[in-house]
Amino acid sequence: MTKYGMAINLDRCIGCHTCANACKMQNNVPSGMLWNRVLTEGSDVIDGAVGDYPNLSRAFVPVACQHCESPACQRVCPTGATYKDDKGRVEIDYDKCIGCRMCMAACPYNARVFNWNEPARDTGFDYGDPRVPVRPKGVVEKCTLCKERTDNGEEPECVVCCPTTARVFGDLDDPDSEISRLIANRAAGVLLEEQGTRPQVHYFD
Numbered sequence: 398m399t400k401y402g403m404a405i406n407l408d409r410c411i412g413c414h415t416c417a418n419a420c421k422m423q424n425n426v427p428s429g430m431l432w433n434r435v436l437t438e439g440s441d442v443i444d445g446a447v448g449d450y451p452n453l454s455r456a457f458v459p460v461a462c463q464h465c466e467s468p469a470c471q472r473v474c475p476t477g478a479t480y481k482d483d484k485g486r487v488e489i490d491y492d493k494c495i496g497c498r499m500c501m502a503a504c505p506y507n508a509r510v511f512n513w514n515e516p517a518r519d520t521g522f523d524y525g526d527p528r529v530p531v532r533p534k535g536v537v538e539k540c541t542l543c544k545e546r547t548d549n550g551e552e553p554e555c556v557v558c559c560p561t562t563a564r565v566f567g568d569l570d571d572p573d574s575e576i577s578r579l580i581a582n583r584a585a586g587v588l589l590e591e592q593g594t595r596p597q598v599h600y601f602d
């Protein structure tokens with residue numbers, strides 16, 4: 398079996414948002430939406446800071462779908478549109494999605510977006526990988542771990558484009574993979590562990 402996942406080195410993340418923009422371009426994400434967000438820890442605004450001047454600090458946490466081993470979104474989906482594939486990724490069958498947004502309510506990571514209107518793009522046309530399906534109005538969408546790339550043996554675009562190599566992608570079921578060794582040796586943790594969803598995205602310092 399293969400179980401794809403990601404490990405993110407928070408010490409290396411500089412909050413440049415390259416991962417968010419690379420994801421948007423690769424996956425033809427509509428204007429006003431992001432699948433991949435970079436949060437500023439302790440702040441409710443992008444690139445904020447905590448503390449009082451001059452004693453300020455800033456730390457970043459990239460967040461997208463956590464591709465959970467026990468996904469809350471899948472449990473509540475009434476049509477089976479949200480599913481786990483044979484590589485351990487949480488995916489959406491857009492033909493089955495009825496836009497009820499139960500998955501969005503259930504996800505502890507706020508990792509999905511919804512097409513309320515016909516998707517619009519600043520370019521006026523589709524862009525990115527032509528293998529990526531175009532999502533219509535009325536469906537939920539989210540990070541797919543760049544399914545079209547990873548099915549072809551390539552890494553997700555956010556991993557390829559990260560300028561500080563903060564991201565590592567690989568097979569969590571292979572104990573000899575780089576990601577498995579990192580998680581074992583660097584005491585990597587997951588977001589909201591208490592939710593019991595067992596995320597396949599790990600974070601370490």
